[in-house]
Amino acid sequence: MPALIVQDVSIRYITGDFKSIGLKEYFMLKLKGKYRVTEFWADKDITFSLEKGDMLGIIGKNGAGKSTLLKAVTGIMEPTRGTIRRKGTIAALLELASGFDRDLTVRENTYLRGAMLGYTRKFMDEQYNNIIAFAELEEFQDRPFKQLSSGMKSRLAFSIACLVNPDILILDEVLSVGDGAFKEKSAARMKSILASGVTGILVSHSIGQVRDLCNKVLWLDRGCQVGFSGDVQRYCDAYCEYLLTKRLPKTEEEISKLAKAWETRQKKSENSKKRPGKTNS
Amino acid sequence: MNLSVFAKNKLQQLKKHQFLFEELVRRDFKQKYKRTVLGMGWSILSPLLTLLVMKLVFTYFFGRTIAHYTTYLFCGNLLFSYFMESTNGGMNSLLGNAAIFTKVNVPKYLFLFSKNVSSFINFMLVMLVFFVFVYFDNISFSPRFFMLLYPVGCLVVFNLGVGMILSALFVFFRDIKYLYDVFARLLMYCSAIFYKVPAKYEMYYLLNPVYVYIKYFRTIVLEGQIPSVEYHLLCMFYAVLMFGIGVWMYRHYNQRFLYYV
Secondary structure: OOOEEEEEEEEEEEEEOOOOOOHHHHHHHHHHOOOOEEEEEEEEEEEEEEOOOOEEEEEOOOOOOHHHHHHHHHOOOOOOEEEEEEOOOEEEEEOOOOOOOOOOEHHHHHHHHHHHOOOOHHHHHHHHHHHHHHHOOHHHOOOEHHHOOHHHHHHHHHHHHOOOOOOEEEEEOOOOOOOHHHHHHHHHHHHHHHHOOOEEEEEOOOHHHHHHHOOEEEEEEOOEEEEEEOOHHHHHHHHHHHHHHOOOOOOHHHHHHHHHHHHHHHHHHHHHHOOOOOOOO | OHHHHHHHHHHHHHHHOHHHHHHHHHHHHHHHHOOOOOOOHHHHHHHHHHHHHHHHHHHHHHHOOOOOHHHHHHHHHHHHHHHHHHHHHHHOOOHHHHHHHOOOOOOOHHHHHHHHHHHHHHHHHHHHHHHHHHHHOOOOOOHHHHHHHHHHHHHHHHHHHHHHHHHHHHHHOOOHHHHHHHHHHHHHHOOOOOOOOOHHHHHHHOOOHHHHHHHHHHHHHOOOOOOOHHHHHHHHHHHHHHHHHHHHHHHHHOOHHHHHO
8 A cells, every 4th residue: 555645635735814903903904904815726637656665756936835845745634625645654854944933942942843743752751862963052051042143053954853753754855954064964864764764755945955865856836736756867858948938738748848858958958068968857 | 322432532631742741831931930029920910910909099999888898809800810911821822832832733722721820820829828818817728728729620610711712713813813802901900909899780790700700709718608519500600601602613613723823
């Protein structure tokens, strides 16, 4: 049985004037008939499934519905239509540095974050020293969190989060953080997690990462599913070509055509510039 | 049968999130007393100061006709200040934790409940002081006092309900904060904290749940009687009603909260 099945999932999203307006404005807008709430489908009829150990890359421009889809997969949002079936535990590493409390100490924040990620107290007691050591924050343990630099904050966030051991792991643009040495260290840790046979979903704006890490790819555009395939290189080629020409493929053949076009383009630029073409854009 | 399955699921859910719950309680405590010299001392001192002020101001007007006036005042203050602290603190519990529940899949009531733990502990501390006052006011203790657990339990549930309603509304309209301030002031004057309700208006006062709980305390402590069965049902009714509305709102708006924050 697949580890994750997403079947015809559609998610309706509302946006408009209701956000952070007061009662006065609400009634004024209502009276004038200018109160606007727009509903739109953030995701429409998305279907894919992952086997255990698969690594899915989700590609698409901003507003394609990637983050909303991930929220539905983690269970934060319920899909308006369709079903999502997951096997085992699921953990998401989304926008790491937010959600800490400024006034608590580093130690307290570490425990709080661990609790949010679903760790047990026993696990945190065991791992606490490792986390601090990995984040290189030994001298800051009892300082208020607000005294940390932003680099330190994301280092701590990563160090706590990378201990997750879920069946399904979701990564939203968080493959590595920090500067120089820490970036290498965190990238290595991430690689070892991914190599452990976890089923993963990766959202990244770096096509290169998707090419390197993923064996399946899902292409979204304005909430619609352009395609889902195991042919990662072809899809990535087509996506790069699409980014240049802005022609959205409708069928599998068009995707192949786009991929071909990208290859020729790459070869041309190789020949003309006499240097190896970049594979990521 | 369905109810027992539901309760069992909820219990399992709570157990699963116990660690997070404990850490949230710890955080709420820290946030509350940060940068105060006296720390938790304030939670005892501030109701005592309020009591002192009221005693000084109102003894002249009402103190001469009400026996054990200090205890009478304290009953009102004790319950009303718990109600205020719990609901005011609870109001921000959803919005203030938006960064968490939009990123991690946790039940949203955890935030309100953890906030309520700290106000409940405060309430218990002040209640201890209350009994010291009762002792010095020459009121003898009796086993009857154990009945006070009943209105306390009802009030906890009632506060959770009101807290859920307010925190949900606060997500949609920030004005609720100011409206609630005004409403709370009105409620305070209608809770007969420092005066006695004339018998012919008693009926209307019973529409105010906070007054109902205060009166229960006074009946037990000052009048030495146990309220009627109907009165117990009334206490329960308000608690269940508010809690029910609160649960309904959390369930109904569970998804919509995400759009607003």
